[in-house]
Each structure stands twice: as structure tokens, then as C-alpha cells.
Amino acid sequence: MQLGVVGLGRMGRIVVDRVLAAGHDVVAYDLDPEATAAAVESGAMAADSIGDVCDRLDDEVGESADGDDAADAEGKRIWMMVPAGDAVDTTLSRLEPHLTDRDVVVDGGNSHFSDSVRRAESCPAAYLDCGTSGGPAGADLGFSLMVGGPEWAYEAMTPVFDAVATGPEGHDRMGPAGSGHYVKMVHNGVEYALMQAYGEGFELLHRGEYDLDLESVARTWNNGAVIRSWLLELCEEAFREEGTDLGDVADRVEGGSTGTWTVQEALEQEVPMPLVYQALAERFGSRDDRFARRLANRLRYGFGRHEVQRTE
Template sequence: MTSNTEMGVIGLGTIGGNLSKQAVKNGIRIVGKKHSRDKPELREKGVELVEEYDAFVNELAQPRVIYVSVPAGDIVDAVPDELGPRLDDGDVVMDGGNSFFRDSIRRAAELDGQGIHFLDCGTSGGSEGARHGACFMVGGDKEGVEIAEPILEELSVDGGYVHTGASGSGHFVKLVHNGIEFGMLQAIGEGVELLEDSDFEIELDEVFHNWSNGSVIRGWLVELMEQQLREQEFKDIPNYVEDTGEVNWLVQEAIKSETPIPVISQSVMELFKSREGQDNAYRAIALMRHGFGDHPFGSDESIAEERRTSRVENRSRMQLEEEVDDGNTR
């Protein structure tokens, strides 16, 4: 069996689990690395589950293609540390999480020294995308991409796969994507604030249904807003918006490179304000984020911890350029 028809998955949560289900449905054999807790719903769908790394690697034919779906941070370094000694030249490891792109550049260089291809695979589309067709933005060397590409094309929607270029570019493109997402969420939330504070008795779900059909601003976020308004009691939604901190990195990068991004920067500031008791705009953003990514309503300590720990590499572009000039790159 070739890598075109099988894949290993480490991290069987919302994204990894749903990608596994989609893959099996599409005829791709999936070997999943589970922890102590079993995943009977995945077994029922045909996902082969193992608990030990040795068994996981031995079940996959060379060149192995492995998709890692774990929270950004030190845990992403821990996975290659465990896998590296067990893999062979030409195997491919893809980080499908929201890792900081400079961390991905470093990881690619480290694994390249072991003959292993490391791809930074920005993944969008939420749980539904993972289940029925995701959007992949993939950075990495051409040889590794060509090995993984048939699987990525099979698991993406039409037009939803792109090789963005060198290592780090996939996660950088996904980071910019998330910044744009923040700006769009903020604009929609402010529109809800205006509608709710008006002198009119406006049915929000009807307005968003209207906007989803032929308007200039129609799109998935507007559709999600309508859907969530019909499923949730708007006034009961906590106006606290949680996040894992990736767009903060983008704002920091923009400051370092003196690239003006006022809308995205302000959307981050507004998100901070939501934690101080703001009103309807943040309920609206919380609704849409829950719709596309199952993000929680209200504060969540595990996500707050990820926000604090997920960025490992913390050097700026200018620092890296200085190190290159000085010959001190690692």
C-alpha cells in the first residue's frame, strides 16, 4: 500500500478525528495514534487505532505520510522527538495545527537533517470542513509536498489546496487568514450592535438570512450567524470572546516589519475589550466562532493556556536577518 492511499494521524480531536472519518469514507486507510482513552466512534468508521508509537509507525508503508493535529506549542516539538528515531528517509510529517510559522521553519530544518520532510499545513474550514472537505495551505519542500499532495487534494474541497512555497509559508498564510477572519468577525459584530441598538424591532435571523442571499456581504460567516441565531438564544450568549492568541502574533509581526494593519490590529483590541463586559458585538462574534470551530462560549482555561504557551520560536524577522548576516543561524 502506498502513501497515496494511507495516512497516519496523531491527534484525534475535532479536526484530526473528522479528517480521519472523511479519509476513510474516501478510501484512504487511516492509522490513528490514540492516547489511553479509546475512540469507539472512530473505530466504527473504520479508523485503525494504536496506542504505541512503534506500532503506529510499523503500520504505515514508506514513504509514510503523518498528519499531526495537536495544539500549537511545545507538544508539536514533542511529536517529532518521539517519531524521528522511528521514521525513515523520505517520510513526511505535516503539522496541521496553528503553529507559529517561525517555529515551523525551525522544525523543518531540524527534521530535514534527519531526512524527513516537515510540512506546515495550515488547515481551515472548521469541523465541518474536516469532515466534508477542508482548506489546506501547505508550506514545505517540493519533494515532501509531492508525496502528501494526493491525500491533501482528496481531503480538500475543490480549489481548497495550495502549496504556498517554502517551509513556514503555509502557517504564515494561515496566520494572515486568521487575521482577516478577525477583521470580518468584528465588522459583522459591530453591525449586530447597530441593529440591536436601533429604534426598530429587527429580527436578526431574518436579516442575516436576507444578507446570505445576493447581498455584497454574503458569505459563510454571515450564513453561520443566521444558523447560530436560529439555534441559540442570542441574549444568553456570554459576551466574552476566547481565543488562542495567533492573531496577536500577526500584529507583532506587522509592528516589527512596520506593515500597517489597522483593521486586524483593532479587531484584536476589541476582542480584549470583550473580556471587560462589552455587549452584543461580542455575543455575535462568539456565536460565529462557535459555528465554524466549536469554540466555547465564555472563558476556557485550556484555551487561555494554549494562548500563553503555543508560540515557541520568538525571534523577529529582523533578528533572523541579523543572525544570517553574522553567520549565527542554527
């Protein structure tokens, strides 16, 4: 299969590398020529514009068609991995003149599900909203992919999803347009609450009656305890690398958009989500020094390699 990838940041490069490793061909483009050049070094074909991505995919599709009529070939397959918001709409506006109803476009970023519904309705191609979880660790392990959109388009992209995800069990079609990003939105709300719970537990251990080695606690909990998880492994990593008191990790937790969307949707649907709301409020209120928020700050680096905010 030939795949066009637009957006070659951390996550986009992982998509490129895993698709190439599975034996597929990639046409890669990024606004930063150095990012495109790095993808070429991994085996991708360079494009110098979004239009060029489509032209090169058209060439490949035409060559793979039976006989002389390229119209019988499958359409273009394009994966966007650009920041949510205006960047997605701008990328789409540049893609749309080159798209037909045989083509498939995947939005692998953290778009709001309502934006994905709007884009699916106006896009000439089949539009798949693909919630993507796993962070930079996905380079080796693969991602978890939550996909919304037409079933035929999902099935057409299955070889690529198998490559990018942890395997066939690491992706599924959630439902119609918007459902993939809806599920990812709720996933992120759950993530906020889990981070807050670990943070509060370790804060009590840190300030409690005993002088504890929190790296040791995290390691012990993560070997057979009910609350073992990857986030708990990242707690162990944080205490090992920063120290039990978290060193100069600041009490400031960035992010918040997907958690806000989750809480807004919960209010709309009249579903109580007090834990997610409180975790979101803690992020917005990260002004007074709290050990729990300092750990959440460091955990965001662990799973997403987001910058660690540090004290002056």
C-alpha cells in the first residue's frame, strides 16, 4: 500500500517509520524541510507540498492499476498528523482539490469530535477520525487507535492500522464520523483522573508518617498489585530520575483541552464525572505548590515527552 503522511512531528514520524517497517510505501511531507529530509533517510519518498503528495500518490495508484485505466485502481490514502484546530482545516483545504470519493483521509490528531463530524460532511474523500494513544513509546510498541467513519474506508486502511497500532487488536472502528475522536476525548479524561489519583496517593506517602523511597513503592505496587499500570511504571521512572521529592519539577501541569471537552460533554449529557472534573480543576489551579501536580507534570513527560515545567 502507498500512504501519504502530512505532518512529521514526533507522532507523524512514528506513523511513517512503522508503516515503512511493515513493508508499505510512504510519501512524506512537512512544512519543515528538515523533517521531510529525516523521513526520507528512513526510506520515505519526499514531497515538497501537499499537492505534490497527492500527485505522487496518483502516480503510484496509476502504476498499480490493472491495464491502462487508472480509474480502476484504489484511491489515495492520506494520514494527517497535524495539530488540532486551524492546522487541520488548512491542510484539508489544500488536499480537497486533489481528492475524490475513492480516497481516504485520516485525521490522527486530537481534534474535537464535532469538528471531525463537520469535516467528514464536507470532505470529498472518506474521512476517518482516528484517536491515537501511546505517545512516543508507540515507536516500539505501536499505538492504540480509535477510529470513526465509513466502514469501507476503515477496512481499506486496515493494513496501515495494523502497522501503526500494536497489531490487529490495537485498533477498531468505533462507529460513524466523530466517534473515534469522541472515544479518545473520554480516554483523555480518564487519563487525567488516573494521574490525579496516583499524584494524591504519592503526595500522602511523601508527606506522611514514614520516610519512604517512592521509587521502591511504585516498583512494588507495579508487581502484582491491583493498581499496577503503565502510568505507575512512569511514576517509578519519575522518582528514579528526579528523586523522591521530584527535585526541581514545578507544580504546574500544562494541557487541559481534551479534559475540558470531556467535562463539557458530561454536562451536556448530564453524566456525573466528579473525578475528571476535579483533575481538570487541579490543572487549572496549579498555582500553589502541590506534590500531586508536580508528579502529574513529570508523568506528562513520561508518556508523551511533553516538556517538564521546572522551578527557576
